[in-house]
Amino acid sequence: MRQRIFFKYEKRIRDQSPLDKVFEYFSTQEQDGQEFLTPVDMLRAVVPTYPPSESTADRSGYLAGEPRSKAVQPNWSKSEASFFQQFDVDGDGTISYPEFLLLLTLLSIPGKDVKTIFDVVDLDSNGYLDKSEFMVVVELLQGMANVHTSSVGRSKKLLLDGTHAGLFVAFFGKDGSKKLYLPEFRDFLDRLHDELVRLEFRHYDCNRTGSITALDFGRSLAATADIRNVDRLLDKVDAMVPELARQRLTLEEFRSVAEMRRNVHTLVVALEFFRQVGRSLSKDDFSKLLVKLMRVSLSAKVLDVIFAVFDDGDGALDVPAFLEAMQRREVMWARRRNPDADGAPTDALLRALDRIRSWLPGGSTDLAGFRVPA
Incomplete structure (x- = not known):
């Protein structure tokens, strides 16, 4: 119960707090009076993670005024930070506040x-x-x-000048003259998402066995749902039969679910069709759809857990509950983005991008010193 209480508390921090407060809560490193995230901190700051079943930990961050020595420290070593070291100026793999904002912004870009x-x-x-x-x-x-920070009370331990963040150096060189090509940019985004999947798996694989329990996998699925639905879904996870809960899943099985989730938009029409015509969706139907539409093959264990968590009470998939959790995970990077009256968030984004040319004087393409008008 204590683990669930802290999990829900931290989920509300991620969903409702300004990003500087999120950063401060989950950061565990301090250098020269500045706070930093480890890669594991970064994961826990942006992905709802339930405490591993094979660990005694009950939370990820620490409260204001609490000594760091008494806070729960992530299981992390610098050797595990190779992805983040590539754009880290001092090579220690930690993430500054401006880099955190930049990474969160890049994660908000839909793959399509x-x-x-x-x-x-x-x-x-x-x-x-x-x-x-x-x-x-x-x-x-x-x-x-709507990536923003609080307007008052910001800690002096957060660096705000991100113009020389390591990621900019990696993309454009120290003098800013390098060019960023689409394949390089797309590859970086793919690797960024994959790195978070790997770190999430290692969060649950706290004993470094190379596998996680089906119980932890079920909790990872439930963790991303709307806070109002979390208790119901976690209760269903806890009610899984012991034979299923004890089974273990590999990183590749975990990755296959992440691949499905990143491309869930291709499933929406098919799943909604099943629901609208009143046809229940069995495990076999679901498995065939994934292979046909995405070329994603889920193991029998993974399917059993998904249907245990998102069961409609009759042995079929609860399509609305499943889609809500999956889609919420993929838009949580942009969880503060608000659709306007004219359309969906992505539509509004593309309209905003299209307005760039109107902001440039005389149709110029010279962006030196350009700032988005208020």
């Missing part, structure tokens, strides 16, 4: 929209973005996703 966003902002159509063009992407996405 990467090329569209890249092409629209590539104003001179030369196939790459320079640093000025990339800054426009970041500024627009942060505006659309």
Whole structure:
């Protein structure tokens, strides 16, 4: 019960608090008076993670005024930070506050929209973005996703100048003259998502056995649902038959679910069709759909857990509950983005990108010193 209480408390922090408060709660490193995230902190700051069943830990962050020595420290070593070290200026694999905001912003880009966003902002159509063009992407996405910090009470332990963040150096070089091409950008986003999947798996694999329990996998599925539905779904996880709860899943099985989730938009129409015509969705139907539409094959264990968590009471998949949890996970990076009256968030984003040309004087494509108008 204590684990669930803290889990829900931390979930509300992620969902409802300004990002500087999220950063401060989950950060465990301090250097020269500045706070930093480890890669594991980064995961826990953006992904709802339930305490591992094979651990005694009950929370991920620490409360204001609580000594760090008494806070729950993530199981992390610098050798596990290779992905983040590639854009870390001092090479220690930690993540500054500006880098946290930048990574969160990049995570908000839907996979299906990467090329569209890249092409629209590539104003001179030369196939790459320079640093000025990339800054426009970041500024627009942060505006659309409402990536913000609190206006008062910000800790002095947070660096706010992100113009020299390590990721910018990795993309554009120390002098800012390198070019960022679409394949490189898409590859980075894919690796960023995959790294978070790997870190999430290692969070539950706290004993480093190379596998996690089906119980932990079920909790990872329930953890991303709306806070109002979490207790009901976690109760269903806890009610799984012991034979299923004790089974173990590999990283590849865990990754296959992440692949399904990142492409869940292709499933929506098919699953809604089943629901609208009143046809129940069996495990066999669901498995065949995934293979046909996504070329994703889920193991029998994974399917058993999904149907245990999202069962409709008659042995079929509860489509609305399943889609809500899966889609919420993929938009949680942009959870502060609010649809306007004219359409969906992505539509509004693309309209905003299209307005860039109108903001540039005389149709110029020179973005030096450009700022998005208030």
